[in-house]
Amino acid sequence: MTDSKYFTTTKKGEIFELKAELNSDKKEKKKEAVKKVIASMTVGKDVSALFPDVVNCMQTDNLELKKLVYLYLMNYAKSQPDMAIMAVNTFVKDCEDPNPLIRALAVRTMGCIRVDKITEYLCEPLRKCLKDEDPYVRKTAAVCVAKLHDINAQLVEDQGFLDTLKDLISDSNPMVVANAVAALSEIAESHPSSNLLDLNPQSINKLLTALNECTEWGQIFILDCLANYTPKDDREAQSICERVTPRLSHANSAVVLSAVKVLMKFMEMLSKDLDYYGTLLKKLAPPLVTLLSAEPELQYVALRNINLIVQKRPEVLKHEMKVFFVKYNDPIYVKLEKLDIMIRLASQANIAQVLAELKEYATEVDVDFVRKAVRAIGRCAIKVEQSAERCVSTLLDLIQTKVNYVVQEAIVVIKDIFRKYPNKYESVIATLCENLDSLDEPEARAAMIWIVGEYAERIDNADELLESFLEGFHDESTQVQLQLLTAIVKLFLKKPTETQELVQQVLSLATQDSDNPDLRDRGYIYWRLLSTDPVAAKEVVLAEKPLISEETDLIEPTLLDELICYIGTLASVYHKPPSAFVEGGRGVVHKSLPPRTASSESTESPETAPAGAPPGEQLDTVPTQGDLLGDLLNLDLGPPVSGPPLATSAVQMGAVDLLGGGLDSLIGAPSFVAPPAAAVPANLGAPMGSGLSDLFDLTSGVGTLSGSYVAPKAVWLPAMKAKGLEISGTFTRQAGSISMDLQLTNKALQVMTDFAIQFNRNSFGLAPAAPLQVHAPLSPTQTVEISLPLSTAGSVMKTEPLNSLQVAVKNNIDVFYFSTLYPLHILFVEDGKMDRQVFLATWKDIPNENEAQFQIRDCPLNAEAVSSRLQSSSIFTVARRNVEGQDMLYQSLKLTNGIWVLAELRIQPGNPSFTLSLKCRAPEVSQHVYQAYETILKN
């Protein structure tokens, strides 16, 4: 007799029949009826109509019947909230039952009934159960708090359940501790700001003790929680690592991976010279290898994580290449991941083995896998120089097979090999040309065309080859069209005599017959270049190409560090931070690896002293109001005739001060002394692919004449405070010079004359570059507009806030003082574009604690618009990448005093909030740079 009988009811009055049985007097019949109901429920039939009848069966001492009714209740209570109240009494009674199993069952079920009215009744029993003498009940109650929080978060907070839950972390029973941690973690996820899991050395110690004794699932919760803790120094990190390492030998792979996460994160704090560091590295490899012998689904998740680990710490698995060799019956998703890791681990030592394997894979059946294998060969050639020759010959062998997709992939990678090792393997071009006709994929065609254009002088019939492509120009994809255009122009520059007709043809095709703006623009640019200055055209089109980087698809270092903190989670499977995909942005807290802290410095907590700012400095630099006035009054505000001398004296003073103490106060941190490498002129010759954007660089590199964003004038000094003189103004920056645009209005009844202006010492040395020229006396109600040029050669003193400026204005009536804030972007200089390589090096070089992250909300612009708008204010986009649907803009800017600020702007299409990460050796400016971003983008 099996349960399948429950499905074979009579066709007609199924519900009716069940109803009768449920109300039967016989216990046995009742139970059978409930089972039938449950069976129907499991296959998705609607049996909610039986609610009252089933609930009636609840009051029973038969535990199985009770459980079955509870199962039913959980499923249907939501659809019948009024009826569900009927069950409350039984629940409350059951919570007092002498049998702990029943108490736990009651509190557990009650939490699953997602009806508001019931939750009110739940509070009292839950409070009791949280303090129950039986740990089984306590651990069930802990989870119940999380359930209740999901239904009614406010209620949980009001009732103080969160505090009780926190107390349970110190419970004597490890299972209770684990469940409390799990519940708190889940609650914390929906409340990213709340500091629920307040971890300190004492609580960490309790967790570590519970870790040894609780169930495997509990261990996962505890390890994930530990991973969020930042040890205070390397000694604490090491002792936690020591206690976590035994988890690496656990049979449950999730425990192993969570332990790996804790170790990878805390290892960051250990010094590499430490013996323990080496031991730990050695211990990490075996468990990771073991994960690869598990079921394919587990392997997949493990491989995605290993991919991160080998990027962060290649030394962990460098001897384990063989375990990543592909078995032909591995699922395709495992095969592709293994291949990826094989390339990451490829080195001179193992390249022969790897190549032999890859060649083997290239003859497999699965097309996707074969393609990736061929590409992998190309990546090996680029990564391991010594192997390039063998890779090329392997690729040639593969081309000989004439298997269409293999040939196409091979040509795509050979193009990259040519880029990486110029003038080495061009002898194979003839072989490639033989396969011209079989290419039908855009990427392969584009690659082939690039090769023909690049080596036009060596290919006798280059013009014929390119001409043959030109016939179907309009049917080609944009990629091929752009490539063809560039290739023919290259050909023309190399062999001008024979190809004039061809180049005319392609230029007219691109400019007149095409609807594609990219193509058209590129066509016009070439056309003009060729017609005005063929020499320049040669310099641009045939310029030396920058080398391609070794590994093309490395994860950004910042993203990688963040992902390391998410090992074992969905984020690690997608290689995206949770903020990129977690529903509704809930719980988005950026995690970062802990900085390396030696125990000798441990007395000073890292938050209190940001790097580079000696404590106490602020006291010196923030002048009190009184000092300030004094300072200004001491300035020589001469009569109007002595206007010019005034300016010079100010400049002189500034110059003197520059050498004196003023400078150091801002430049206090030694890191200022050497700004990272001088600005390299915009990269003119960047080839194909990014052609268009590079051409834009050409224009922008010269200097933006349009000028940066100017805020509308604001009233700085109201007339009331200045005996009738009203001053409003704004700051502008145009073509490299800063000015203060003032509007002076006379609201008094007498004529004003003898104007003069002075600035107090400020953070960036702003000072008037010329005297305030008000030519005619200002008669009542008259307004005059003046543009006062400013220089940054004035004396420097750090102000608080950094961008505040105190100004004194004098006229024949009195001296007036006011203070204003200048937007930082007026200080962004026009040669603030950093070279890509320098940018990358600098970004890595600046310590992570100098990084600041901001959110720019409600900005509807797309990446192009953002980039061009910022560029007009001298924030330059150095590089742009699209990482899994998000646009990452890497930008640089330089302040007048030589401070570089590097920025990473993350834009998700469709999401008006951007994430801005700023790195700078002087972290104090970050906040103001962020404000500048806000101002520029939102106006």
Added chain:
Amino acid sequence: MIHSLFLINSSGDIFLEKHWKSVVSRSVCDYFFEAQERATEAENVPPVIPTPHHYLLSVYRHKIFFVAVIQTEVPPLFVIEFLHRVVDTFQDYFGVCSEPVIKDNVVVVYEVLEEMLDNGFPLATESNILKELIKPPTILRTVVNTITGSTNVGDQLPTGQLSVVPWRRTGVKYTNNEAYFDVIEEIDAIIDKSGSTITAEIQGVIDACVKLTGMPDLTLSFMNPRLLDDVSFHPCVRFKRWESERILSFIPPDGNFRLLSYHVSAQNLVAIPVYVKHNISFRDSSSLGRFEITVGPKQTMGKTIEGVTVTSQLPRGVLNMSLVPSQGAHTFDPVTKMLSWDVGKINPQKLPSLKGTMSLQAGASKPDENPTINLQFKIQQLAISGLKVNRLDMYGEKYKPFKGIKYMTKAGKFQVRT
């Protein structure tokens, strides 16, 4: 945490759903079906599938997809491990895990699932404890229940659940006290055309069947524990003792369990007990190809190789094969192009071979890919890594148990490229 579970058969029907939080509509599985359609084979369905509001994590076992639905950031391994545990539990309860069996026991399945998770948090996953909470169905019990009206749901709190040894129930009693340990090793290897080993590793496990009265405390020591440098233990094993003395010391769960699994990596020299000689050739012009395989023993330490089967996926261009085996039976499926040869025992004096011709599609060019040969075999009384148990001792109880140790070596993923 885990929201819901859907069980889906290979024809794409949802035949069971269970929700631990609010009900998630079945329509979420449409994303899974899409992925299933895209994948050429059931094995290739990706284990993690994102949907706009949920994530679907699945495992494929016994021709059933177990699809878990999650909504927040949950460690995927946690979910996948749990799903495998569900499958193991079903197998443990019902002997086999298949769609008809699950349908037959749907109420027990539902009760078990409810015990395994609470609000998505694992509750009881040890089969020892589950069986105390919900008794597995047996014919006798079903009969008894129908007559006496008693239930198959335990009404006592499982004793082990909160003790220091949660994996063992108390009050165990046996008349025959016995403890059996099976050392089973699987060789995963890739052998290249010329017969040299590309990679070979050993996945070993020690499975135990312990039926001992009371609270026995066992120690197991090895002759050569140095072999075991990469191990995963059952939670009952005392890790400190292993670290310091290389001795396994544990209070065993009752019944069947996996004491430890280990891995002997490719860096150690792994003995390959069998070799395959092959000559498979396609000629460009002719529509006939030659096919010849011989299997022979290599490093077997004098033991017999049994249960040998050879399978190979031949290229699409092969229409049919006419082969003669020297022993055993062979089949070739012209649709799937799968050749399988059940060899049986290998007699070193008379090596088994399979010879003949393949008929190829006329006029078609030579196939691009070479078939890979898959090998299955067993060797009794041998652990190929050389691992040997030294002794097994019991403390804490007075009686003398019966002890037994068995060794076996099997082929895991053993592939020969041609």
